[in-house]
Amino acid sequence: MADHKKRFEIIIQKLRENGQKITPQRMAIVKILAKSTGHPSVEDIHDEIKKDFPTMSLATVYRNIVLIKSLGEVLELGFPDGRNRYDGNKPYPHPHVICIKCKKVIDSNLGSLDDLKDEVAVETGFKILNHRLDFFGICSNCMAEKV
Amino acid sequence: MADHKKRFEIIIQKLRENGQKITPQRMAIVKILAKSTGHPSVEDIHDEIKKDFPTMSLATVYRNIVLIKSLGEVLELGFPDGRNRYDGNKPYPHPHVICIKCKKVIDSNLGSLDDLKDEVAVETGFKILNHRLDFFGICSNCMAEKV
């Protein structure tokens, strides 16, 4: 089964287990999050779904993301300019590489930061639960386009 | 000279070099950013300065942060919940450790991520300019307070 199909099933299953109803709108949102290779914003998701559900409300997208986030099945990437983006395909912390020109967000396949995490825990006395690592730069496309 | 005094002078000097006026309000903001051990939010800064300048406008704080950011002399830490925080003492990327209970933000003294950066550049074809590494967890104080 394709990766995003599997993720879709996992998230739907988890929703069921938590007594949530499976509505068509909810399924549409989960479907996009399960793929989410492009790290869509709430508006991206809303626009995409409006093709099938012209009455889909933005509030519904927000509500469902909060819900799915609370189940640990989507990763939220917040940015200072207030355009959060989401990854429901790999909901665990992993490095992202972000183009500051075209705003593309891609995944990196770097190894884990467990060693660093342990160092930080010892150094600070924190119980570390989570982390986030982003690299910012310019992608090869945007580099080629520079005038 | 104390660390934050030095930072203050550096930032003021850079403002001068760029033809910016040195106003009392601007100095007050730079002074707080130069210290900024607590990684203050815009509101924190505004509240602090209002003690000396009761008429200080929020807009002035925002404007000056944008300006100082454009000079590369303050690091902006954006969070999904829309409460950005600032570090003008160490304006270059460095790991932060954030308590998810009391929202405290402290610095970590981990070594550099230059090796990782190079790996990512090779892997993705990006020109990497910047990065951000945050660890989220619970600080020892909050851990002790749990009921």
Next chain:
DNA sequence: ATGTTAAATAAGAATAATTATCATTTAATA
């Protein structure tokens, strides 16, 4: 199959952080 009910949705109002506007004030320079 159908009725019941608590939860979900749609639409739009409310909120909160940030940015823009514009009249007034002021730092820098002559």
Next chain:
DNA sequence: TATTAAATGATAATTATTCTTATTTAACAT
């Protein structure tokens, strides 16, 4: 001290997100 472009203060505008409420509907029991 006068001049002038830039900075400030006050507030309106904007934008992302959350809240509210009437309506609809998925899930379950009959």
